[in-house]
Amino acid sequence: MSEKDIVVNSRLTIPWKEIEISHSRCGGPGGQNVNKLNTKVQLKWLMSTNLELDEDIRTRILEKCASYVTKSGDVQVCGTQYRSQKRNLEYCIEHLREILLKAFIVKKARKKKKMPRAVKERILRNKKMKSQKKKMRQKVTD
Numbered sequence: 728m729s730e731k732d733i734v735v736n737s738r739l740t741i742p743w744k745e746i747e748i749s750h751s752r753c754g755g756p757g758g759q760n761v762n763k764l765n766t767k768v769q770l771k772w773l774m775s776t777n778l779e780l781d782e783d784i785r786t787r788i789l790e791k792c793a794s795y796v797t798k799s800g801d802v803q804v805c806g807t808q809y810r811s812q813k814r815n816l817e818y819c820i821e822h823l824r825e826i827l828l829k830a831f832i833v834k835k836a837r838k839k840k841k842m843p844r845a846v847k848e849r850i851l852r853n854k855k856m857k858s859q860k861k862k863m864r865q866k867v868t869d
Contacts, residue, residue, distance in 0.1 A: 735827045752766070
């Protein structure tokens with residue numbers, strides 16, 4: 728593990744050699760720099776080259792991060808928030824970490840509870856009382 732590797736959590740560390748970075752011009756704030764400097768950063772993680780990634784984690788990443796996954800199966804993040812290339816790169820790395828952490832969260836299955844009979848009876852009794860009250864408010868017809 729080198730200094731540049733991206734540590735997502737204890738189960739996933741992305742080697743820097745699997746990261747592809749490209750720069751281009753972007754809009755937004757920056758004055759004339761927008762026309763001169765390549766401040767937009769596109770960070771792509773070549774997930775298909777990672778052989779250490781478990782298959783269940785890979786499928787969860789593909790499902791939960793579907794809007795960031797390219798057709799070739801790589802995860803791509805863009806950064807245009809800042810005026811400098813360095814800050815946009817830092818943003819992309821942090822954003823990649825955040826979206827990958829979401830894939831590791833497993834929701835607990837909801838356990839269906841059986842409603843007690845006394846609670847069911849109380850609900851029905853209250854419904855009948857309301858219904859009776861509303862019937863008493865109606866006009867009397869012959």
